[in-house]
Amino acid sequence: MFYIKLLIKLSIILATIGLVACNTENDEVSVATPNSTPLVSIPVIIPTPTLALEKELERVQTKNVIAHIPQGTLSLASPKNPEHFDVHEDSSDSLLSMGPGISYSRLFRFNEFQVTCDICIEWIQVSDIEYHIRLREDVFWHDKIPISGRKLIAKDVVESLNRIKNNDWSSSSILNSLDMVEEIEESKVRILLKYSDADLLMRLAHGNIKIIPYELQSLKEGLRFGPTIGTGPWIYNENSVDRFEFTADPNYFEEGFPKVQEFFITPVSNENTRIALVLSEKVDISMIDYWSTKQLLDIEELELDVNYMYSSNDKPGNHFSHCSLNILPCIDINPNYSKGVLFAMNTSVYPIDDVHFRRYIFSHLDLNSYDSLSIGLPLYSKSWELSTKSEDTYTNLPELTKSKNYDLMNSANFERIDHTIDFYVGDYGDEYIDLGDNYFKMLTDAGFKIQYNVLNPKEYYQKVWIEKKYDISLGPKIPIDIPNSYLYGLLHSKGEYSINNHQIDYLDELIELQNSSNINREKHIIDIQRYILGQAFLFEPITDHVGLLIGEKIENYNPGVINTRNSESWHWSELAVSN
Template identity: 30%
Template structure:
């Protein structure tokens, strides 16, 4: 027996740690699909539940501006293909929640092809596949049951794509079929976005027969979702019929779904006004909204966390290398006034980070303190030394509103004693000069299409980020980003993200002065339309119906 006085403190701590880790392991999962979101408030305070239709409605009609010829849902990263076209025939392992009882948009997920899942440890997940999920009865699959190998081979093929679809699954380390209806997936390290990456609209499950055929396999659209692909009818639209053996009873609520291809926005609006389209996603066009108001047309709006106009200050160039100068530039702006005056009150202010829901965005009351509309913040001020300093503002020439906003920013900066000029860049110049070369002082333009919290933070704000164009590098910020990546507790992660947003805005190098608001025109007889703009979600179309048809 070792005398107590000779026991090493480090040895004691090691023994205690081993007992804590191994002795207390009960074998229970740390999370399941039933308890994962227990700390989130998913429901809005005021909800109106609509009863399910007693019978299916006849046809649900939508419209799309683009026809996608390449229907390979893994190799083609087209949002139209994934969520407004042939991709609607496919299911996913998980999907994003939607419905009148959900506060949307949301990253909260639910089972799609699985009926339950559990997280065995910080990096291991186990998914149980539904026993009532079958492929559409089309050769060569012929309506067989969905199995574990379908899931694994689909994810492997998606990982092999050379586009952003592969990014969604890059954290997967191993996949194993425990049996025909259980898949075990391990990730390289704890990832708080892993489940939402599986639910992304591009993370589709296709039959192994399609995978074996490669690209030619997608000449046949064979899924397991609520809609069965029928035809494209000479590229005039996408046409589906209800899956009679879909695994969720009564879904879809319509017998048929058609998506008409109408490239011109005014023609789409006219088709809607004539009753040819039931639900029309609107563009940022004030004329359209005026016409809809004149005709008392019902509309719906929802924040889109992943899309908007960003403004970046290059912290490597003079005078923007000085915090005080950057703060004064940001404080000269009033984005809420600009949203009202330029964007017809359709927009919101944030840092452009995709988050769980709008309660995770830095509130306006705090944001305002960093802008003209709020209190002053401490800073160095702008000491011009008697000389005016030239500032070039590079503006993406995507619309007249982009140009108008760029001119407003120039006017505000000019009032500080700086000498701003506005440089207009077309789409190709913007991509080449800003996102590829990073050659600018201040730029204003569309944000990068990054649809998860971790991908956005790690790419845009981390010191080693692929799209760190502002050149701001900060070890403390890196630590905050890395912490929230692996934080699996929602309450703790939300706290980190709220602190992180305030830290970024205090350093005055990046803002999203106008976040997009998705809008839809809806016919009076449309029922239960509750879209979720996050992650190219589309299941809500299956839960929508037309009354009286």
């Protein structure tokens, strides 16, 4: 009966969503990915202590474990096919985390908000710019020609990192702080940086930074069409047709993983079809976008804290429940920090160059309606999140309260209010236009003279991000999911995409101070966010989220297990299915 009700609800949902104006084929932000993120000189930072994984080292050496036998078949409906199979050249999740790219390993991987070793056993920070990374001794390539199951060695790592670093791909910008990578032992590599980088391990854990066999890196035809030979938990079937087929690697180095024997990923462009496939139990998991997730959960906004989600008893009429309620099928939610809507102001032009005037603009945008006001910074830790409902945060600062009573009797202030402001909105979909229309109405109702301009994506990118010839803007942010790349690239005065066009030394100093792995980084990150909001530079009204429709066959699903940030893919190995 429950299944029949869900199918009935699906037909209602598909009719009401319509199915969401921004469908899968058109929902990607079409702005260029930065090729590099310029940084400035950074003070020397005290090295962090050695991070040794003693327990894992003991396990690898003793091998005193009980063998696990993977069982069952896991299936996923992904949004689209990758353009090709080269995991260094292509940065799409359709390849890296939902395609053949899941066959590869990395030096590190993400475990929720933490970075842990993947094919490494330990790492040592020798100085602020030097790292030594020791590899596991039990990692072997998949038994496919021409590699034939040989052992992973340091040369594979060195050649892989150099291949990424020395090319002009979007993935190359992830490793822009690397100066040199070299082999110092058969299972040990040395990394030298151009400057201190607190995000190095996060960069090495990114889904683009796959380790591939050194023999394949010299192929004249490249890796766009395979072969796909990795050391990850999944062996790719090169003869797959219409879907990507994987089998569990019997020699995988992580005991107990993957949980299932087979994994099938089917690209399905139509989101309605992906939803229906889960409800009809044809697939176990489906990816759905931000806007459809809101519709399916019947809520107005998505938040990082899932504890607020309504149960069917709290709010009758919900189409689906959040996975925290342990009712399947359910929807889990992942923030996608690399995508979002950004409202920004150009601090170098009149009348926006005055901080009090900018605050006056902010004070009319209903910012108090946000539980957590973001500057678009990718969050490495939940402790970095700035709650804007507490006493000492931006929406309750005296400066904003006073901004509502902007002194219009002052002739200089009156002239600013009377000056025409160009408001550029990027036409990246109905959601951008709707939000731009709302802000336009709020500002005109408050007495501002606004020249409202909707620009096509090419015009918007050129005027706002390249020429910086705008007053206020609303559009997608540059797709960056590494904190330092965002801070130095978008917020530092010398950044290539310094959208606010500011020349404030204090903010630059804050950004440089946070570039440390010590305990004070969290404080500096909070200070930066408060300063950006206090100066009314920019904010992110919408952070993109990825919805995951989880089917009934997934066993003991825990919310947050599937982590889509930074093109992570390890989570597929943790899922088990019922027979």
